[in-house]
Structure formats: C-alpha cells, structure tokens
Amino acid sequence: MKKIIYSIFFVMTVSFIFSACSEDWLEVLPTDGVSDAGVTASTRTAMASLNGIHRALYVRYGSQGRCGLGAWFLHIDEQGEDMVFNYATWTTHLRWLHRSATSSYNERNWLMFYGWIANANVLINGIDENTTGSQDEKDYIIGQALLYRAYCHYQLVQQYGNRYVPGGGNTQLGVPYMTEATTEGQPRNTVEEVYQYINQDIDDAIIILEGKSRMNKSHLNVDVARGLKARVALTMGNYATAVTYAQQARVGYELMDSATYHLGFYTGSQGSGEYMWATQIQEDQTDKWGNYGAYVSRNFSSTSIRRNPRSINNLLYDQIADTDVRKILWDPTGDHLDLEARGIEIVASAKRYPYTNQKFIAVSTSDSRVDVPNMRVSEMYLIEAEAQARRQGNDPEAAAALYTMAVARDPSYILSINTGQDLIDEIMIQRRVELWGEGQRFFDLKRLNLDLDRTGSNHRESVNGGLMQVPAGDTRWTSLIPQDEMDANPLMVQNDL
Amino acid sequence: MIGTIEFYHRISDNLLFDVPLPLSSGLSSKTENIGALFNQGIELGVNVDVVKAQNLVWNVGLNLSTLKNEFTRLPQDEIISGSKKLMVGRSIYDYWLREWWGVDSDDGAALYRADDVEASSVRIKGNDTLTTDINNAKYKYSGTAIPDIFGSLTSSLRYKGLELSFMFTYQAGGLVLDYNYQSCMSSGTYGTGYSIDILNRWQEPGDITDVPRMDDTQTSNFNATSSRWLTDASFLNLRNLVLSYDIPENLTRRLGMTRARVYFSGENLFLINARKGMNVQQNFSGTTSNVYTPNRVITVGVNVNF
Structure with missing residues (x-):
C-alpha cells in the first residue's frame, strides 16, 4: 500500500514538473477511468474488464439488499410462492412492490443488468485485429461477453416484457436489446426480437467457446452457453431444442451425491461436479451484509437472517419424500439441531421458525460467503425431463431424465410411472424443491401462465402485505419500466399500468 | 438609522x-x-x-x-x-410531482389526478378523472x-x-x-412511529378526511x-x-x-x-x-x- 502511495506521489510530481500551460498538455481523459479503446487495446486489458463483470456480479447496487445476481435470484424467488418470509424485512419483491415505476429496486435491477450489458458491448465491439493478443484469448473474452449480453437481456425480458407465448407472434414489447455501448435512448424491441437476439448471441458464443477451457467456474464456458440455450428454449416452448442442449450442456458434470448434498450449499463450487457456473465471492472482496449468503443462509448472523430466516412453503415441503436428502434441507421444527451436531453455530438471538432452510450454509456466523449457484447440472436434468414431458409421446424419456436426478437425491426413488399431466406435475414439484432460492420460481410461473397462489400455506398476510394470490395474465406480472428510463429516453414506451 | x-x-x-x-x-x-x-x-x-x-x-x-x-x-x-x-x-427548485387529489370518502382510497384516463383504476369525482394507482398519477409542476x-x-x-x-x-x-x-x-410496516395525524384516517364510508384508510396492502399507492x-x-x-x-x-x-x-x-x-x-x-x-x-x-x- 505504501509503495502505491509513493508511486502516486511520484507520478503526480513528475506530471506537475512536465506539464506546461499549453492545451496539448491538458489531460482530457478522467484519471479514475479508462477509455473504451484503452479497454480493448490488448487481451490483457480486455480480460481485466471481463473480470470486472464477473466481479460486478456480487457488488452492491445502491442498497444492502441489492448485491448483484445473488440478490436478484432471491428477488425472483420471493415473487413466487415457494420462498416464505417469517418477518417483514426487505419485503419489496415479496409484496410485488418492485414493479412500481419509481421503486428503487425496479430501477436498480434494470440499471444493473444494462450496466453489465454496456460493459460486455465494449468488449464485443471493441476487440478486433488491432487488439494485441492471440485469437484464442480474444474468443475466450468475446464469447463470455456475448453470453453476459444474452443472459442479462433474458433476465430483463422476463421481468419487463409480457410472457413469451410459445407459438405466438410475441409482438408485445420486450426491452431494448442493446448491441452497442451508447448513451442514446433506444426503443423497445418486441419480445420475439429479444429472444431472437438472445439465441443469436448464445449461438455465436457456442461457436467461439467450443473446446476452450476456463480458469475458474466463475467464468463462462461452452457448457454454460448450452445450459443457457436450454433454459431459453424451455421459456420459448422449444422443447426439442431444450432437450438437445440440456443433454449436451451437462456432459462432464456430475450430480452431487446425497452425502454431499446433505451438507448444504456452501463455498465448495469449484471442486464440485454439480456446479456449472458459480460466483465465488473472494474473501477480501466480500460484502458482509449484502452477500447472497447474508440473506439466504441459515447460520450467518445478520439482522435479516436472525429475524427473517427464509422458509420453504410448507405445502411444497410436505411433498418431499421422507427418504429424500432434501427433506433435511429444511427443518419443520426450525431448531436445526443437526446443524449444531455438525458444529455449525446459529447464534442464540436468531429467531426460530418452522420450515427454515439449511440448504445454504455460510462460512460462519460472521462470514456470509456462500457460492452463488448460477447454474447447476441438476437443472439440466430437470429441463430435459420437463421438455420431454411437454412433448407429446415422450413420457418414458422424461421419466428417465427425471430418474437420474431424483435417485441421486433419494436412493429409494423409483422410476416414475406417471404419464401426461401427472408426470409434468411430478417434474415441477422436483424442480421447485431442487431449485429453491436459485432465482427460477417466478419465471416458471410466468412462462407457464400459472396463477400465483400462496393461500393455505405458511405465508402470512401480515408479512407479505396481503399479497396471497395473483391470477395468471394480470398486468402485475410485468414490471413497469423505471421512471428514470421513461424520463430520459423519449423512445421508451411504458407497460400497462 | x-x-x-x-x-x-x-x-x-x-x-x-x-x-x-x-x-x-x-x-x-x-x-x-x-x-x-x-x-x-x-x-x-x-x-x-x-x-x-x-x-x-x-x-x-x-x-x-x-x-x-x-x-x-x-x-x-x-x-x-x-x-x-x-x-x-x-x-432549479421547482417541484415536479404526481398530483394528489384527496381521499375517496366512499372507501378511503387515495386519489390522484389520472394520466391515462382509460385505465381500469380510474374513478370519476365530479369533473375530475382520478386514479388510485400511483403509476397512473399525473405529474405536474407543483410549486417551488x-x-x-x-x-x-x-x-x-x-x-x-x-x-x-x-x-x-x-x-x-x-x-x-x-x-x-x-x-x-x-x-x-408494523411497529413504527406515527404522526398524530394518522388519527384522522378514513374509517368508514362518508368520512371526509385527507388521510387515506390504513391499508397495509396499498402503501405503495396510498x-x-x-x-x-x-x-x-x-x-x-x-x-x-x-x-x-x-x-x-x-x-x-x-x-x-x-x-x-x-x-x-x-x-x-x-x-x-x-x-x-x-x-x-x-x-x-x-x-x-x-x-x-x-x-x-x-x-x-x-x-x-x-
């Protein structure tokens, strides 16, 4: 640190001595930033910028409750029915207040994704033959930037556009698909167009990332690209595509065995075959109170977790088989005695409520780090199973895909003999249990055009502001465009109020 | 002097x-x-x-x-x-705010001047077209x-x-x-302090007041x-x-x-x-x-x- 300070003084002194009053000497570039051209001068600088995006996935966006992608996953789950609050803190998304045009959550989430997109665009459009470095390195960077661009727009269009209707024209307005870093306001593309662009970016990324190894699971590779392609295809109702890509994406990964799964999700993603893409929070760059694990883990001692440990919907919990390892990941008594037996402390002042999760375990009561599970291999099996089941006549294939995943969780699981809607229902239950807290449920409800129904469960009106039911198709399923965007972009059109 | x-x-x-x-x-x-x-x-x-x-x-x-x-x-x-x-x-200090109208004496809802007069949240009071939905409330210069x-x-x-x-x-x-x-x-939110003016809240049809009904589900509007x-x-x-x-x-x-x-x-x-x-x-x-x-x-x- 001292060295850095000395060199800053040195640089400042030298620049002072050599600066004259001529205009040529005026430094017009800011000293705390770097120009777009500077970013893409070499693959080394471009890689630093890409690492900046990986890092940006877990910084704070204006408030403690908005710490990047992990917070976003929680927001998306909170908007559904499977994640239950026990106390009314950080309830914006739980109560669907986020959709208001002036909600800071609405505004910041929108800005967060578009910020990552703008950074990705600088790389995508700036890296060319003038950039020094090998083509391999350039592809590695551009491929990931394309994936980020696709991923971010995919999140945005699901929240801000009316649902993608499989087989429909989808001419309803989506979001502007930004392909350039510009400060000029852009008009909204239709939902169909947005999905076209998303697929195009993923396809391009698959081509140039093929065969490239990555440095760390916080980076994106061709498997993540295929996994994302499968996810998107499921949303679009392109079930054949979803099956193909889900199968390809999972090659080389391995479902966690039940002994490992039983320990919960913590910081071990790098060495686990289960994780396809995870954000690993660096110990010296952690946001103690803002991290994903500062809200969703059971053992970290934060105001949020002490007062409002997250529970699973008891109706969903009841559907988990007793022999299933996941039965242990939520404790119907809320006492978590087995955690204590394993030496994992929950502070005494932390409130106990039924059905709280121990799926996520932070490093300790004072270190909230948990690897953020951005994509896991079990989801690929679930996508394959669901997509097969929704295609006519593919029930056996669906049951087989489900079996692989389900038996890894429950040794007593037997191949499903369900067919048709019963099979679909079974798969969806598995999906909800498996992906709890990972940012899927609300989007699942929306893509399938299902009602939100929290009635009859452990959801309490006094906590969620009385938001117990929202019928499918209600205008509230789509967030309003942030007012700041409306004010500054004359081409922007607001959603139905 | x-x-x-x-x-x-x-x-x-x-x-x-x-x-x-x-x-x-x-x-x-x-x-x-x-x-x-x-x-x-x-x-x-x-x-x-x-x-x-x-x-x-x-x-x-x-x-x-x-x-x-x-x-x-x-x-x-x-x-x-x-x-x-x-x-x-x-x-530089001229307010640009959504226009408040008052409280509906029938049900205690907060009413604002409506921007989109066709929206489903619209209510007519006398000659005024109003809304209960804050997102449809019209912006207006409102003094300095x-x-x-x-x-x-x-x-x-x-x-x-x-x-x-x-x-x-x-x-x-x-x-x-x-x-x-x-x-x-x-x-x-439960358990927070209130202004004494909350006593004037709307409570039953016919109440004429400028404080909407206390409704936990409607705070973002009211x-x-x-x-x-x-x-x-x-x-x-x-x-x-x-x-x-x-x-x-x-x-x-x-x-x-x-x-x-x-x-x-x-x-x-x-x-x-x-x-x-x-x-x-x-x-x-x-x-x-x-x-x-x-x-x-x-x-x-x-x-x-x-």
Whole structure:
C-alpha cells in the first residue's frame, strides 16, 4: 500500500514538473477511468474488464439488499410462492412492490443488468485485429461477453416484457436489446426480437467457446452457453431444442451425491461436479451484509437472517419424500439441531421458525460467503425431463431424465410411472424443491401462465402485505419500466399500468 | 438609522450538472456543462437605533431578501431529477410531482389526478378523472422550494446593567416536501412511529378526511410521493435570546470582584411553522430527511472576573 502511495506521489510530481500551460498538455481523459479503446487495446486489458463483470456480479447496487445476481435470484424467488418470509424485512419483491415505476429496486435491477450489458458491448465491439493478443484469448473474452449480453437481456425480458407465448407472434414489447455501448435512448424491441437476439448471441458464443477451457467456474464456458440455450428454449416452448442442449450442456458434470448434498450449499463450487457456473465471492472482496449468503443462509448472523430466516412453503415441503436428502434441507421444527451436531453455530438471538432452510450454509456466523449457484447440472436434468414431458409421446424419456436426478437425491426413488399431466406435475414439484432460492420460481410461473397462489400455506398476510394470490395474465406480472428510463429516453414506451 | 438596499442579478454559465441518461445505456447520468441560469433578488438591511440615551439603548435590525432563480439555457428540453424538473424559464427548485387529489370518502382510497384516463383504476369525482394507482398519477409542476421572502430580525435593548437581545429568523412562502412526515404516515410496516395525524384516517364510508384508510396492502399507492406531502415552508424561529444583568460595580467591588454578570441564554426557544417537528431549513431543495433538528439549548450562568 505504501509503495502505491509513493508511486502516486511520484507520478503526480513528475506530471506537475512536465506539464506546461499549453492545451496539448491538458489531460482530457478522467484519471479514475479508462477509455473504451484503452479497454480493448490488448487481451490483457480486455480480460481485466471481463473480470470486472464477473466481479460486478456480487457488488452492491445502491442498497444492502441489492448485491448483484445473488440478490436478484432471491428477488425472483420471493415473487413466487415457494420462498416464505417469517418477518417483514426487505419485503419489496415479496409484496410485488418492485414493479412500481419509481421503486428503487425496479430501477436498480434494470440499471444493473444494462450496466453489465454496456460493459460486455465494449468488449464485443471493441476487440478486433488491432487488439494485441492471440485469437484464442480474444474468443475466450468475446464469447463470455456475448453470453453476459444474452443472459442479462433474458433476465430483463422476463421481468419487463409480457410472457413469451410459445407459438405466438410475441409482438408485445420486450426491452431494448442493446448491441452497442451508447448513451442514446433506444426503443423497445418486441419480445420475439429479444429472444431472437438472445439465441443469436448464445449461438455465436457456442461457436467461439467450443473446446476452450476456463480458469475458474466463475467464468463462462461452452457448457454454460448450452445450459443457457436450454433454459431459453424451455421459456420459448422449444422443447426439442431444450432437450438437445440440456443433454449436451451437462456432459462432464456430475450430480452431487446425497452425502454431499446433505451438507448444504456452501463455498465448495469449484471442486464440485454439480456446479456449472458459480460466483465465488473472494474473501477480501466480500460484502458482509449484502452477500447472497447474508440473506439466504441459515447460520450467518445478520439482522435479516436472525429475524427473517427464509422458509420453504410448507405445502411444497410436505411433498418431499421422507427418504429424500432434501427433506433435511429444511427443518419443520426450525431448531436445526443437526446443524449444531455438525458444529455449525446459529447464534442464540436468531429467531426460530418452522420450515427454515439449511440448504445454504455460510462460512460462519460472521462470514456470509456462500457460492452463488448460477447454474447447476441438476437443472439440466430437470429441463430435459420437463421438455420431454411437454412433448407429446415422450413420457418414458422424461421419466428417465427425471430418474437420474431424483435417485441421486433419494436412493429409494423409483422410476416414475406417471404419464401426461401427472408426470409434468411430478417434474415441477422436483424442480421447485431442487431449485429453491436459485432465482427460477417466478419465471416458471410466468412462462407457464400459472396463477400465483400462496393461500393455505405458511405465508402470512401480515408479512407479505396481503399479497396471497395473483391470477395468471394480470398486468402485475410485468414490471413497469423505471421512471428514470421513461424520463430520459423519449423512445421508451411504458407497460400497462 | 443606517440601511442598505441591494439589487443583484448574477448569471452563472457553463454549469456543471449531472445529466440523467437512459438507464438502458448502463449509466444513470453523465456530468456536463449543461447551461446557464441567473439568480436575482433584492437584499434589504435596516438598522435603527430606536432609543439612544445615557442609560437606555435600543437597537433594532431587519434583514430581508428575495431570490428568483431561473434557467436560461439547457441542453435538452427538460431534465427530471428527483422531485424537480428543470426547464428553461423554470427554477432549479421547482417541484415536479404526481398530483394528489384527496381521499375517496366512499372507501378511503387515495386519489390522484389520472394520466391515462382509460385505465381500469380510474374513478370519476365530479369533473375530475382520478386514479388510485400511483403509476397512473399525473405529474405536474407543483410549486417551488424557494420562499417569497426570508431574512432575520434582531433587537438589542440595554437599560443600565440589564441587557436583552434576540434574533428571529423567518421565511414566508415556499414549499417543503416533507419526506419525514410521509414516512410517519405510512402504514406499510408494523411497529413504527406515527404522526398524530394518522388519527384522522378514513374509517368508514362518508368520512371526509385527507388521510387515506390504513391499508397495509396499498402503501405503495396510498403513501406514495406526490404533491400531498408539500407543506407551506413559512416559519418564524426565535433563533437566540440573551438576557443578562451586570451586577453594579459598588456591589462587586465589595466582594472582591472586578466584574460580575448573570445571564440567561436560549437558542431555538420557539419555532412556528405549519407542522410541529418539521424543520424546513434542512435543504435548499426543500426536502427533509432523518437528520438532527436544531436543538433547543438553554444556558443559565454567572460570569465573574477577579
């Protein structure tokens, strides 16, 4: 640190001595930033910028409750029915207040994704033959930037556009698909167009990332690209595509065995075959109170977790088989005695409520780090199973895909003999249990055009502001465009109020 | 009597400003030299020796200022920033807010002037087309934070050893956007403090009030930022008052002292304004937040020199 300070003084002194009053000497570039051209001068600088995006996935966006992608996953789950609050803190998304045009959550989430997109665009459009470095390195960077661009727009269009209707024209307005870093306001593309662009970016990324190894699971590779392609295809109702890509994406990964799964999700993603893409929070760059694990883990001692440990919907919990390892990941008594037996402390002042999760375990009561599970291999099996089941006549294939995943969780699981809607229902239950807290449920409800129904469960009106039911198709399923965007972009059109 | 009258017209050009950008650019604002504005006004200062006799001196001073602030050039037609909208011919402190109408006496819902009159949330009251949905509430210029006049009044009266001096500060006109009051009127969270005005909430059909029903599910609509929270910012504040008495010399000398003075001094002894507890002097921009309000300080003391 001292060295850095000395060199800053040195640089400042030298620049002072050599600066004259001529205009040529005026430094017009800011000293705390770097120009777009500077970013893409070499693959080394471009890689630093890409690492900046990986890092940006877990910084704070204006408030403690908005710490990047992990917070976003929680927001998306909170908007559904499977994640239950026990106390009314950080309830914006739980109560669907986020959709208001002036909600800071609405505004910041929108800005967060578009910020990552703008950074990705600088790389995508700036890296060319003038950039020094090998083509391999350039592809590695551009491929990931394309994936980020696709991923971010995919999140945005699901929240801000009316649902993608499989087989429909989808001419309803989506979001502007930004392909350039510009400060000029852009008009909204239709939902169909947005999905076209998303697929195009993923396809391009698959081509140039093929065969490239990555440095760390916080980076994106061709498997993540295929996994994302499968996810998107499921949303679009392109079930054949979803099956193909889900199968390809999972090659080389391995479902966690039940002994490992039983320990919960913590910081071990790098060495686990289960994780396809995870954000690993660096110990010296952690946001103690803002991290994903500062809200969703059971053992970290934060105001949020002490007062409002997250529970699973008891109706969903009841559907988990007793022999299933996941039965242990939520404790119907809320006492978590087995955690204590394993030496994992929950502070005494932390409130106990039924059905709280121990799926996520932070490093300790004072270190909230948990690897953020951005994509896991079990989801690929679930996508394959669901997509097969929704295609006519593919029930056996669906049951087989489900079996692989389900038996890894429950040794007593037997191949499903369900067919048709019963099979679909079974798969969806598995999906909800498996992906709890990972940012899927609300989007699942929306893509399938299902009602939100929290009635009859452990959801309490006094906590969620009385938001117990929202019928499918209600205008509230789509967030309003942030007012700041409306004010500054004359081409922007607001959603139905 | 001495006095000054000054007229000023100050032009500021090439103002540095954060210009909002479409958030979809990935940035929320950029700094630009965006334009020009002027500040203009009158400053009046009068100091009168009302009485100037051997044993009695009374001096009164009055300060009065006006301020007009207006943009003369901007790089774009309008810049909306927080609770203000900047336009040429308008001031930097002109409120741009959703227009509050009142409370529906039938069901206690908060009503705002509707923007989209076709929307499903629309209600008609008399000739007014209103909405219960804050997102459909119409924005409108709603007055300014800048007062008509502001200044201070001082007085100093001395009779033999007795001295009384005080200073009032005041402002007339201007509006404050009272976010603190807004949060004290929200029914969104359990276990928080309320303003006593919540007692006036709508409770049954027919109630005529300006406080909506307490409805936990509707806070984002009923308690939203709008012109409802604009409050007259006029005030009169007794900023300080000092009463002192110099004990006569013949008495102090006998006690072996060269000088002795007893005094009482008070700061912020009273503040008259539209709402108890409101502090309108927090911000030029007229908004309030959770900061310390000026303390009332009372000091009683004796000053002795040997």
